[in-house]
Amino acid sequence: MSREPFYYSQEFARQLDNEDELARFRDEFYVNAESIYMDGNSLGLLSRRAERTLLKVVDAWKTQGIDGWLQGQYPWFYLSEKLAALSAPLVGASEDEIIVTGSTTTNLHQLVATFYKPEGKKTKILADELTFPSDIYALQSQLQLHGYEPAEHLIQVKSRDGRIIAEEDIIAAMTDEVALIILPTVLYRSGQLLDIERLTAEAHARGILIGFDGCHSVGAVPHHLSQWDVDFAFWCNYKYLNNGPGGTASLYVNRKHFGRSPGLAGWFGSRKDKQFDMEHQFVPAEHAGAFQIGTPHILSMAPLIGSLEMFAEAGIEKLRAKSLHITSYMIDLIEQELAGMGFTIGNPRDDLRRGGHVCLEHEEAARICKSLKENKIVPDFRAPNIIRLAPVALYTTYDEVWETVQRLKAIMVEKQYEKFENTRDVVA
Ligand SMILES: Cc1ncc(COP(=O)(O)O)c(C=O)c1O
Numbered sequence: 047m048s049r050e051p052f053y054y055s056q057e058f059a060r061q062l063d064n065e066d067e068l069a070r071f072r073d074e075f076y077v078n079a080e081s082i083y084m085d086g087n088s089l090g091l092l093s094r095r096a097e098r099t100l101l102k103v104v105d106a107w108k109t110q111g112i113d114g115w116l117q118g119q120y121p122w123f124y125l126s127e128k129l130a131a132l133s134a135p136l137v138g139a140s141e142d143e144i145i146v147t148g149s150t151t152t153n154l155h156q157l158v159a160t161f162y163k164p165e166g167k168k169t170k171i172l173a174d175e176l177t178f179p180s181d182i183y184a185l186q187s188q189l190q191l192h193g194y195e196p197a198e199h200l201i202q203v204k205s206r207d208g209r210i211i212a213e214e215d216i217i218a219a220m221t222d223e224v225a226l227i228i229l230p231t232v233l234y235r236s237g238q239l240l241d242i243e244r245l246t247a248e249a250h251a252r253g254i255l256i257g258f259d260g261c262h263s264v265g266a267v268p269h270h271l272s273q274w275d276v277d278f279a280f281w282c283n284y285k286y287l288n289n290g291p292g293g294t295a296s297l298y299v300n301r302k303h304f305g306r307s308p309g310l311a312g313w314f315g316s317r318k319d320k321q322f323d324m325e326h327q328f329v330p331a332e333h334a335g336a337f338q339i340g341t342p343h344i345l346s347m348a349p350l351i352g353s354l355e356m357f358a359e360a361g362i363e364k365l366r367a368k369s370l371h372i373t374s375y376m377i378d379l380i381e382q383e384l385a386g387m388g389f390t391i392g393n394p395r396d397d398l399r400r401g402g403h404v405c406l407e408h409e410e411a412a413r414i415c416k417s418l419k420e421n422k423i424v425p426d427f428r429a430p431n432i433i434r435l436a437p438v439a440l441y442t443t444y445d446e447v448w449e450t451v452q453r454l455k456a457i458m459v460e461k462q463y464e465k466f467e468n469t470r471d472v473v474a
């Protein structure tokens with residue numbers, strides 16, 4: 047594939063598409079011919095394979111009723127474990143360290159309920175001030191359940207520039223009062239990729255447990271959770287993994303913690319062979335399955351079966367290589383074509399420090415996003431001033447990136463955005 051320097055022409059973009067060895071996957075997706083989708087970092091597109099496995103599971107329900115739990119191509123009773131096995135290569139874990147269950151936020155609650163054990167002066171939870179709000183709400187409520195005041199017990203590491211969190215600042219905040227650390231792998235606004243391995247080693251050197259929210263990295267960035275010795279992690283499957291809106295999420299628990307009692311127990315956390323004994327004595331599974339609570343959301347995980355097959359075929363290293371290449375192409379084009387128009391690239395430039403989306407800042411961002419939508423480009427807006435654009439390795443073309451930047455240029459030159467109010471929609 048042609049490396050930098052990039053040339054500024056549509057022909058060059060098309061040449062990059064011709065050289066793209068992952069290009070064949072695009073045809074597997076329902077891509078709207080009328081518009082350009084740049085929001086796969088928030089909700090990934092539907093693929094034909096994901097649709098097929100969803101319909102297969104619906105058909106099992108239609109034809110087998112309750113017997114679908116043990117029969118059919120994808121017996122529901124083992125689906126969370128089957129999907130864990132398919133997810134394992136994406137996060138660098140063994141299959142029994144993962145379980146597909148719940149939502150990101152409920153999984154975070156489960157993991158904090160399990161791993162947050164305040165003792166003596168070690169009572170605080172460390173997070174950061176730029177993290178996704180749901181995580182903060184969960185941490186605040188978990189502290190309150192223990193009778194602690196979040197204002198005192200939740201430490202949020204400050205950002206020096208409002209975009210990124212310096213690893214040094216996180217490490218400096220790892221005091222002997224900290225019991226647990228929860229951080230994002232990739233920050234949802236700036237797209238900064240934290241140094242997970244380094245932060246984990248530093249936390250462990252101070253006797254602190256550490257868990258990561260992988261929503262914005264899993265499916266876009268390779269992980270080595272077990273090798274890095276991360277204690278636990280959780281992520282959604284509806285962004286880069288294309289499992290559909292509200293699709294079932296995942297969690298990871300390092301095998302060294304197998305045997306810990308789940309903070310929030312429920313019968314689907316049971317050993318499979320014991321579950322239907324219906325005893326009131328809980329016998330948890332001996333692996334990450336123990337952290338399930340109730341009946342798995344079968345229809346909300348069925349698309350993931352087909353979707354993960356594609357990740358296995360493409361390989362996460364190749365997907366990352368394309369993601370880095372196509373995002374640097376976009377950044378380069380933006381700098382070339384939109385110079386002097388008030389835009390700032392908000393994501394880190396270094397490949398080792400950025401995830402799968404481009405963070406574009408502008409003081410008119412909310413209405414520029416509305417204008418992009420009117421021009422059939424789908425971005426998203428994050429307050430106060432961010433346009434997120436995600437050229438996704440499985441289905442975005444270089445030609446679409448070229449076209450996006452050209453339409454954005456026209457919006458700015460012609461001041462098309464001025465007819466909109468600079469405020470966000472209800473769902474931005
Ligand atoms: C980083 C991050 N954490 C948590 C969430 C919350 O996920 P959910 O609403 O699926 O629990 C999201 C997305 O909405 C997210 O991006």
Ligand SMILES: Nc1c(O)cccc1C(=O)C[C@H](N)C(=O)O
Binds near residue numbers: 087089234261
């Ligand atoms: N979970 C979402 C939803 O229910 C509606 C709209 C968007 C979302 C998202 O996932 C937003 C996403 N987590 C973000 O990075 O902002």
